[in-house]
Amino acid sequence: MSTAGFRIDAGWVVTPDDDGGVQVLTGVTVAVRGTRIEYVGPEAGLPEPLRSLERVDARDGIVIPGFVNTHNHAAMTLLRSYADDLPLMRWLQEKIWPAEAHLTGEDVYWGTLAACAEQIRSGITAFADMYFFMDDAARAVDASGMRAQLSRGLVAVTPGADRALREGVELFERWHGHDDDRITVALAPHAPYTCPDDFVREVLAEARRLEAPIHTHLAETLDEIRQLEEQRGLTPIQWAVQVGLVERPVLAAHCVHLTAEDIGLLAEHRIAASHNPISNQKLASGVAPVVQMRQRGALVALGTDGACSTNHLNFFEEMRSAAWLQKVTRMDASALPAPEVFRMATVDGARALGYPDVGRVREGYRADLVVLDASAVHMAPRHDVVSLVVYSAQTADVRDVWIHGRPVLRDRQIVTFDERRAVEECRRRGLRLAERAAAAAGS
Amino acid sequence: MSTAGFRIDAGWVVTPDDDGGVQVLTGVTVAVRGTRIEYVGPEAGLPEPLRSLERVDARDGIVIPGFVNTHNHAAMTLLRSYADDLPLMRWLQEKIWPAEAHLTGEDVYWGTLAACAEQIRSGITAFADMYFFMDDAARAVDASGMRAQLSRGLVAVTPGADRALREGVELFERWHGHDDDRITVALAPHAPYTCPDDFVREVLAEARRLEAPIHTHLAETLDEIRQLEEQRGLTPIQWAVQVGLVERPVLAAHCVHLTAEDIGLLAEHRIAASHNPISNQKLASGVAPVVQMRQRGALVALGTDGACSTNHLNFFEEMRSAAWLQKVTRMDASALPAPEVFRMATVDGARALGYPDVGRVREGYRADLVVLDASAVHMAPRHDVVSLVVYSAQTADVRDVWIHGRPVLRDRQIVTFDERRAVEECRRRGLRLAERAAAAAGS
Numbered sequence: 001m002s003t004a005g006f007r008i009d010a011g012w013v014v015t016p017d018d019d020g021g022v023q024v025l026t027g028v029t030v031a032v033r034g035t036r037i038e039y040v041g042p043e044a045g046l047p048e049p050l051r052s053l054e055r056v057d058a059r060d061g062i063v064i065p066g067f068v069n070t071h072n073h074a075a076m077t078l079l080r081s082y083a084d085d086l087p088l089m090r091w092l093q094e095k096i097w098p099a100e101a102h103l104t105g106e107d108v109y110w111g112t113l114a115a116c117a118e119q120i121r122s123g124i125t126a127f128a129d130m131y132f133f134m135d136d137a138a139r140a141v142d143a144s145g146m147r148a149q150l151s152r153g154l155v156a157v158t159p160g161a162d163r164a165l166r167e168g169v170e171l172f173e174r175w176h177g178h179d180d181d182r183i184t185v186a187l188a189p190h191a192p193y194t195c196p197d198d199f200v201r202e203v204l205a206e207a208r209r210l211e212a213p214i215h216t217h218l219a220e221t222l223d224e225i226r227q228l229e230e231q232r233g234l235t236p237i238q239w240a241v242q243v244g245l246v247e248r249p250v251l252a253a254h255c256v257h258l259t260a261e262d263i264g265l266l267a268e269h270r271i272a273a274s275h276n277p278i279s280n281q282k283l284a285s286g287v288a289p290v291v292q293m294r295q296r297g298a299l300v301a302l303g304t305d306g307a308c309s310t311n312h313l314n315f316f317e318e319m320r321s322a323a324w325l326q327k328v329t330r331m332d333a334s335a336l337p338a339p340e341v342f343r344m345a346t347v348d349g350a351r352a353l354g355y356p357d358v359g360r361v362r363e364g365y366r367a368d369l370v371v372l373d374a375s376a377v378h379m380a381p382r383h384d385v386v387s388l389v390v391y392s393a394q395t396a397d398v399r400d401v402w403i404h405g406r407p408v409l410r411d412r413q414i415v416t417f418d419e420r421r422a423v424e425e426c427r428r429r430g431l432r433l434a435e436r437a438a439a440a441a442g443s
Numbered sequence: 444m445s446t447a448g449f450r451i452d453a454g455w456v457v458t459p460d461d462d463g464g465v466q467v468l469t470g471v472t473v474a475v476r477g478t479r480i481e482y483v484g485p486e487a488g489l490p491e492p493l494r495s496l497e498r499v500d501a502r503d504g505i506v507i508p509g510f511v512n513t514h515n516h517a518a519m520t521l522l523r524s525y526a527d528d529l530p531l532m533r534w535l536q537e538k539i540w541p542a543e544a545h546l547t548g549e550d551v552y553w554g555t556l557a558a559c560a561e562q563i564r565s566g567i568t569a570f571a572d573m574y575f576f577m578d579d580a581a582r583a584v585d586a587s588g589m590r591a592q593l594s595r596g597l598v599a600v601t602p603g604a605d606r607a608l609r610e611g612v613e614l615f616e617r618w619h620g621h622d623d624d625r626i627t628v629a630l631a632p633h634a635p636y637t638c639p640d641d642f643v644r645e646v647l648a649e650a651r652r653l654e655a656p657i658h659t660h661l662a663e664t665l666d667e668i669r670q671l672e673e674q675r676g677l678t679p680i681q682w683a684v685q686v687g688l689v690e691r692p693v694l695a696a697h698c699v700h701l702t703a704e705d706i707g708l709l710a711e712h713r714i715a716a717s718h719n720p721i722s723n724q725k726l727a728s729g730v731a732p733v734v735q736m737r738q739r740g741a742l743v744a745l746g747t748d749g750a751c752s753t754n755h756l757n758f759f760e761e762m763r764s765a766a767w768l769q770k771v772t773r774m775d776a777s778a779l780p781a782p783e784v785f786r787m788a789t790v791d792g793a794r795a796l797g798y799p800d801v802g803r804v805r806e807g808y809r810a811d812l813v814v815l816d817a818s819a820v821h822m823a824p825r826h827d828v829v830s831l832v833v834y835s836a837q838t839a840d841v842r843d844v845w846i847h848g849r850p851v852l853r854d855r856q857i858v859t860f861d862e863r864r865a866v867e868e869c870r871r872r873g874l875r876l877a878e879r880a881a882a883a884a885g886s
Contacts (some may be wrong), residue, residue, distance in 0.1 A: 080823070081830040085766075085780035117820045222774075281767035282834075284776040311834035312821045317760060321767070323528075324724035328768075331665075333727040337528035377560045377866050378755045378838075380523070381873025387524040391725075391754035395821075396839030423820050430824025 005033035005405065006054040008371065009043060010063040012385050015361040016347040022339040022386050030063055032367040035180060035405040040363055058371045061399060062385060065359050066125025066368035067315040068349025070274035071253040071303025073131045073153075074140075075103070075111030077118065078430040079308040088221065088283050095437075096308065102436040108133035109140045110425035116144035117419045118313045121412075122395045125368035125403045128251060128274070128303070128353055130188045130215050134167065138175045141183060145408045145416040147368060149251075149353045150175060151188035151215045156199035165203060172210050182404050184213075184354065186251065191217040192232075192239050193224050200243050213249040213354055216240070218271075219262070220254035221285050237262035241269055251352050253303060254279075255293070256286040263289065266298040272352035273298060275344070277321040279305035287329050290322065291336060301352040302344050316393050319345050323390065338390040371400040448476035448848065449497040451814065452486060453506040455828050458804040459790040465782040467828050473506055475810040478623060478848040483806055501814045504842060505828060508802050509568025509811035510758040511792025513717035514696040514746025516574045516596075517583075518546070518554030520561065521873040522751040531664065531726050538880075539751065545879040551576035552583045553868035559587035560862045561756045564855075565838045568811035568846045571694060571717070571746070571796055573631045573658050577610065581618045584626060588851045588859040590811060592694075592796045593618060594631035594658045599642035608646060615653050625847050627656075627797065629694065634660040635675075635682050636667050643686050656692040656797055659683070661714075662705070663697035664728050680705035684712055694795050696746060697722075698736070699729040706732065709741040715795035716741060718787070720764040722748035730772045733765065734779060744792040745784075759836050762788050766833065781833040814843040 008030045017023040031039040031050040039050055083095035108131065119127060126147035131137060134152045141148045152168035154161065168187050176185040187207045189195040195203075207214060219225065219236040228236055237258065240246060246269040255266065255273040266273060275288050293300050302322060304313045319341045326336040350359030358366045374382070378392050401409035408416050451473045460466040474482040474493040482493055526538035551574065562570060569590035574580060577595045584591045595611035597604065611630050619628040630650045632638040638646075650657060662668065662679040671679055680701065683689060689712040698709065698716035709716060718731050736743050745765060747756045762784045769779040793802030801809045817825070821835050844852035851859050 077820075078824065080821075080826070080835065081828075082824075082826040084827065084830045084834065085777050087776050091776065114820050114823060121820070278767065281771035282776065284770045284774050284778070286774070287771060307821075311763075311830070312837075314821070314837070320754075321764075324721065324764070325771075327727045328724040328730060331727050331729070333530050333534065333725065334528050335727070375866070377520075377557050377564070377862065377869070378523075378750075378757070380557060380866050381521065381525075381870040383523070383525040383873065383877055384527065385524075387527045387754070391527060392523065394755075394757070394839065395837055419820065423818070423823050426820070427824040430826065434826055 007031040008056040012062045062372040069127035070301040073306035074115035075108040076306030076308035078111040099437040105133040105136040109136040112137040112140035113422040114426035123370040151186040155194040186213045186215040188215040218252040256288045274303040276305040279309045301349040367405040373399040450474040451499040455505045505815040512570035513744040516749035517558035518551040519749030519751035520557045521554040542880040548576040548579040552579040555580040555583035556865040557869035566813040594629040598637040629656045629658040631658040661695040699731045717746040719748040722752045744795040810848040816842040
């Protein structure tokens with residue numbers, strides 16, 4: 001048995017096709033060598049050199065490309081369940097920011113590792129992260145085996161913006177392209193309301209020099225829209241164009257409140273929108289015009305946002321929440337059907353992160369693969385496998401995960417790091433953060 | 444070791460309190476004898492006769508009352524993933540009704556048993572079911588060990604209404620009060636648009652005679668509102684009052700489109716509303732005014748609707764979807780906070796089904812209990828246990844379930860019936876239904 005790769009004998013393969021749809025293959029073999037998929041087809045056609053690879057039996061399972069989570073603040077797992085059901089500004093000002101003030105690099109390391117465990121268990125194989133202590137986050141991501149685009153969040157309305165930008169550039173220089181592009185780095189001016197134009201131009205100068213992409217937040221709340229309108233007479237999307245962000249590839253989280261012109265600008269300037277339906281609902285931000293964006297040709301991917309606002313990093317719930325929310329707000333049950341959501345969660349997410357060879361189960365693509373166990377009662381009957389994956393599957397159905405050709409989850413056990421320790425550290429450090437914030441508030 | 448009951452040593456107990464909130468007890472013992480909870484408190488205070496009961500170790504787990512699913516068409520599991528992303532009327536007329544025309548009693552038995560498995564695994568211990576071949580459904584529910592209020596759905600715009608009513612009455616006579624009230628029966632005029640007034644009065648006469656409660660659908664879609672307005676000049680709620688339904692306890696599914704007067708009528712006549720947020724989203728029915736209903740004192744519980752429209756019977760997702768949807772549509776992140784949703788899912792559901800002694804972890808209450816394993820990464824850290832249960836928990840966290848004092852799920856294995864066979868039958872029979880419908884359509 002060769003250790004140079006593996007072959008999965010799959011009951012079903014569900015993968016984006018070339019025509020904007022999703023293809024379901026039955027009874028095929030997927031063979032992997034190195035970091036890439038070398039064969040997808042009937043077992044009988046498997047080339048001789050691939051026949052001796054380690055065999056994974058998924059004849060009763062569904063193979064899908066790993067999900068791509070295009071917006072996260074991974075270490076915010078530490079603050080999960082810390083402050084729920086509060087209005088956004090009270091949530092940030094009274095709870096989140098005071099707690100974050102006590103974060104250490106080690107906290108971020110363990111919070112990020114816990115987020116990786118949770119994402120892997122949800123079938124997420126790649127994610128975009130924006131936070132601080134990002135060198136520690138990068139160490140955690142590297143250890144986890146996940147694919148990620150990392151960025152140091154840059155806020156310039158508080159002191160330390162120059163240092164933060166320096167950290168962002170250093171992160172790029174240290175990690176961008178790491179492990180054959182498994183880890184990449186973006187520069188991340190946080191949002192129009194936290195970044196004056198002069199500062200954004202400094203960031204852009206560095207982004208041009210480094211050829212770095214941009215990760216930011218745009219048009220999340222009505223308050224942001226009002227504030228930008230008053231201060232600059234622009235919508236957030238107009239601002240992103242005018243300040244020059246679009247000179248680099250932009251991944252913009254949220255994109256909730258958009259004018260028709262904004263939607264045209266997203267498409268024209270190829271700004272990738274990261275739709276975060278659960279966060280947008282839970283924080284009462286609003287409902288993004290996903291159907292209109294897609295109709296106009298904009299790239300819309302999916303993201304969880306941090307576990308502190310979404311409360312879990314579960315891409316199955318994220319997919320169906322996206323579909324449900326479009327259907328009910330448009331009063332159209334056919335809006336955003338399962339295949340479209342599945343594409344948003346896979347190949348469209350990969351494009352948003354700048355990976356042309358991720359998000360499909362196809363020869364030549366990176367081997368970021370998930371086996372779903374289809375034996376549970378909630379996966380019966382099997383009238384439509386795409387519908388089952390999008391509307392019915394649960395995180396516990398995720399049986400195996402490979403990223404970059406390497407095993408990360410086997411038989412529901414994480415094999416790249418000590419998950420139990422990550423959970424314990426996340427528990428302990430999360431509670432300590434809350435204690436420190438409470439002590440500081442009382443002093 | 445006595446077999447007359449058991450005691451759970453719990454890390455946390457989360458239960459509705461007497462003041463409209465939720466209580467979190469830490470490190471307590473819950474003791475059960477027969478069908479009822481006899482003790483909830485510190486282990487040191489456990490009365491001598493209860494000390495020798497079989498001990499369940501849940502010191503790292505969370506004990507909650509079982510969820511009450513107030514609206515289901517259980518056997519529709521057979522049609523899960525059969526017809527998604529279609530407009531409601533095409534969905535019903537082209538797909539669901541033609542397939543249902545081929546159902547047999549045995550199909551309903553196995554489809555219902557599969558639904559019981561799925562519900563138990565989601566922490567649901569009681570449910571309201573409305574379908575046909577209900578004697579077969581009752582046999583499945585009885586075998587599963589679940590608590591349920593069953594009803595034969597009565598549609599009087601097609602032939603066979605009288606026979607259906609006779610079946611509904613026979614169901615009541617055979618099953619109502621079965622097993623010390625574990626199974627009860629309601630009469631179920633399906634909806635105002637499927638039941639002429641004369642027929643509803645016949646149903647009511649039987650309901651009065653039997654002292655049976657009513658289960659129906661009210662105000663689900665705008666089409667229904669328009670049709671009733673044109674035909675009778677009434678809203679569905681006004682109709683329910685005027686036709687006399689409210690002489691009996693009424694459980695009304697959906698209650699999406701309501702006037703301010705309607706909401707007042709719900710409260711005044713104690714109509715229990717079953718809010719089905721996922722079904723209402725997926726079928727694009729609309730957003731129920733849950734916050735306003737609760738503010739006016741109406742009883743609002745939660746329901747999944749059938750697995751064919753919701754695609755899973757997952758009460759964790761149902762709870763958080765309810766919260767998310769109110770928050771985003773009201774643009775208020777504090778709307779419908781976690782404790783309120785938890786109450787809707789437990790004690791309010793029990794009231795809606797007519798059980799005064801279900802839905803709490805409290806002495807004297809029925810022992811419908813769930814142990815959640817709190818060890819998974821998505822349950823860390825533990826800043827707020829109520830928030831974790833509502834916003835973060837997954838079905839796979841459900842470790843043990845007792846209903847009516849009896850074990851139903853132990854260590855994630857269903858112990859009351861052969862789940863694997865139920866899944867296989869559900870798969871096979873579901874596909875056969877689709878084949879028959881296709882053959883009939885082609886002939």
